[in-house]
Amino acid sequence: MEAAEEKYTPRAVKKRRHWVAFRRLLGLFGVGLRLSGLYQRGVRNALDIKLKRIELEFENLPSEFDGFRILQLSDPHVDFLAGPFDTALELISGERVDLCVLTGDYRKRVSGPFEHILPAFEKLVARSRARNGIYAILGNHDSADMAEAFENLGIDVLINETRSLQRGEAQIHVTGTDDVHYYYTDAARVALETAPEGFKIALIHSAELADVAAGAGFSLYLAGHTHGGQVCLPGGIPIITHMSCHRRYASGLWRHGSMTGYTTTGIGVSGLPVRFNTRGEVVLITLRCC
Numbered sequence: 001m002e003a004a005e006e007k008y009t010p011r012a013v014k015k016r017r018h019w020v021a022f023r024r025l026l027g028l029f030g031v032g033l034r035l036s037g038l039y040q041r042g043v044r045n046a047l048d049i050k051l052k053r054i055e056l057e058f059e060n061l062p063s064e065f066d067g068f069r070i071l072q073l074s075d076p077h078v079d080f081l082a083g084p085f086d087t088a089l090e091l092i093s094g095e096r097v098d099l100c101v102l103t104g105d106y107r108k109r110v111s112g113p114f115e116h117i118l119p120a121f122e123k124l125v126a127r128s129r130a131r132n133g134i135y136a137i138l139g140n141h142d143s144a145d146m147a148e149a150f151e152n153l154g155i156d157v158l159i160n161e162t163r164s165l166q167r168g169e170a171q172i173h174v175t176g177t178d179d180v181h182y183y184y185t186d187a188a189r190v191a192l193e194t195a196p197e198g199f200k201i202a203l204i205h206s207a208e209l210a211d212v213a214a215g216a217g218f219s220l221y222l223a224g225h226t227h228g229g230q231v232c233l234p235g236g237i238p239i240i241t242h243m244s245c246h247r248r249y250a251s252g253l254w255r256h257g258s259m260t261g262y263t264t265t266g267i268g269v270s271g272l273p274v275r276f277n278t279r280g281e282v283v284l285i286t287l288r289c290c
């Protein structure tokens with residue numbers, strides 16, 4: 001699938017040809033930004049990431065997991081713009097969390113070598129203070145070969161599989177899928193539909209499987225991919241989301257049926273090293289019983 005230059009989405013297989021036109025448009029936009037003097041401001045915006053803390057309440061969360069803390073890091077694209085990933089590491093230093101989750105898009109390009117980005121993740125593993133370790137899923141910029149390389153660093157890569165976490169007698173379940181924006185297969189749907197009963201968290205690079213996860217009884221869906229639009233209209237309204245469906249879930253908190261979702265604006269950027277009207281972030285989620 002990586003070699004095919006096609007997009008395998010939950011709804012159709014499409015050619016990725018639009019990327020040529022998209023890159024030309026990006027180039028023109030970059031020239032426009034430089035001519036208008038806004039380029040450096042956009043770069044400064046992209047470097048200015050924050051730690052966002054949110055608390056989410058669930059009726060079906062086992063009381064043993066009340067206060068469970070999940071750190072979500074997404075879309076670092078570490079080899080594109082130097083700075084945001086190191087800032088993210090500083091922002092999370094000293095934070096004791098239960099689980100760290102990485103929700104995809106680790107490099108700049110969508111193909112080619114990736115070994116040069118591994119030292120950044122080695123640094124993350126060394127600094128992580130997550131009691132239950134680090135789970136990762138792949139995004140549409142990632143190669144399937146990265147899974148083994150990440151696992152060698154001590155990161156547990158979930159490709160259409162589920163891990164269960166225990167506190168006393170209680171369990172919660174975390175299901176991670178392969179990327180569903182370029183590399184969707186029915187294995188992603190099956191992984192969600194066959195996850196154990198109980199409190200379930202889905203880690204999926206984009207929010208494009210919200211309907212499937214909600215139908216399968218997931219309580220929480222964590223996604224990234226969009227960079228919150230990266231270049232938005234005033235008020236944070238995204239112009240481009242790179243989503244084939246569920247575009248209203250492109251940023252922030254959302255609900256689909258009885259499931260809560262959160263789409264992070266992510267750490268890094270792609271295309272151009274700028275942000276406007278959206279801020280990059282690391283997310284610290286505390287689960288609460290209600």
Ligand SMILES: [Fe+2]
Binds near residue numbers: 105205225226
């Ligand atoms: Fe992505």
